[in-house]
Amino acid sequence: MFRNQYDTDVTTWSPTGRLFQVEYAMEAVKQGSAAIGLRSRSHVVLACVNKAQSELSSHQRKIFKVDDHIGVAIAGLTADGRVLSRYMRSESINHSFTYESPLPVGRLVVHLADKAQVCTQRSWKRPYGVGLLVGGLDESGAHLYYNCPSGNYFEYQAFAIGSRSQAAKTYLERRFESFQESSREDLIKDAIMAIRETLQGETLKSSLCTVSVLGVDEAFHFLDQESIQKVIDTFEKVPEEEEDAGEGEAEPEAAPAAGTGEQGGSGDQDVAPMEI
């Protein structure tokens, strides 16, 4: 009701204690194409859908290498994401230079979150319109974090952001308990299957997705199209039934899960997204 009166400035609170500009920035994240992250004890997989503006153009890069042991997938304003990736790379290099050791990912996300917070408290700035899934290593193993425009960050076992990410989240919610002990191959398979959920019926092809892996003994790198297609072929042969190469349980083919998530949906009008 009062939204329009208090949403001009990021430095204006609403009577209900919300900063609408920040919430609008989070909406921008939901408009971007999907990005997914999953982690096990020793590996992190980041995957995203390759969405192009038109048939004539190429798709934008949404996954960036920050360092050998850190990668980031973005959703939302890709320009903001690119700039933040550059910042992350710079932080990583400076830390390596000063301390001769890799920047722990947990420290990096704090720097990132603090940088985002600044933009929520300056009248001449606007919040970054991009959500970042940061996957990386520190001494205790692999971690996955989500940084939002609000300046908050959360650690996840698995997460999805961007448009139609709810479908992927539903899939991940069913399976996440097994991820911690998953093998690298199973983790990649789960990532690609989660991507498939966001495509809502469109045939999954390796050209539609980008997948990247990093692990305790494996530097961050992208999987090539052939490897991705091979994984797709293991379960896309029979479209109605999932053929699980690795696990025992047979999953029913998930129909486009439009808003059938077990928990309350994010982005409902009266609940501030930052609160979730």
Next chain:
Amino acid sequence: MTKQHANWSPYDNNGGTCVAIAGSDYCVIAADTRMSTGYSILSRDYSKIHKLADRAVLSSSGFQADVKALQKVLKSRHLIYQHQHNKQMSCPAMAQLLSNTLYFKRFFPYYAFNVLGGLDEEGKGCVFTYDAVGSYERVGYGAQGSGSTLIMPFLDNQLKSPSPLLLPKQDSNTPLSEAEAVDLVKTVFASATERDIYTGDRLEIMILKADGIKTELMDLRKD
């Protein structure tokens, strides 16, 4: 009243010798592993060769603390380059970067005498030789450090690289095979070790080719 001078110097010379030879499809970079200060030996096993990129290897004698700092800067710059261009730096590009980095500290120089070796964009060997403030030149072979005055004349005699200023444009790379070049390097170091007190202990040789880098070690006189 005479001008007061500092009673300490920010620099020290850790000695040692570095050599590089460029071939048709390889580059040999070699340096001894002795690190000294004054008349004392600090280490018999200190490597003066640093890989900067897949096709660019730096060997530096002089003040090793400055060499280490220089190498760190170049390593970070290379990482930035890789992020921006999605590929490794070529040797000529690294050569220019090294020159700029050295000149950046024109008025408090890196006390580093560098020889950069690697493969150029065409896959041919290349060697770049520097002074402390970044003046550089592409050559067919180079030597820097305490033993350079003993080694360079002999390399001139053996490798006889025609001047790059002559026309028609001559190839400054040696026609020697890789094995012959490595043998030559071992010979010059054995000779330099005899008369230069700062050169000795062990010789580290890196051979750079399109398919990768090989390292060879050879013992030198330890006196």
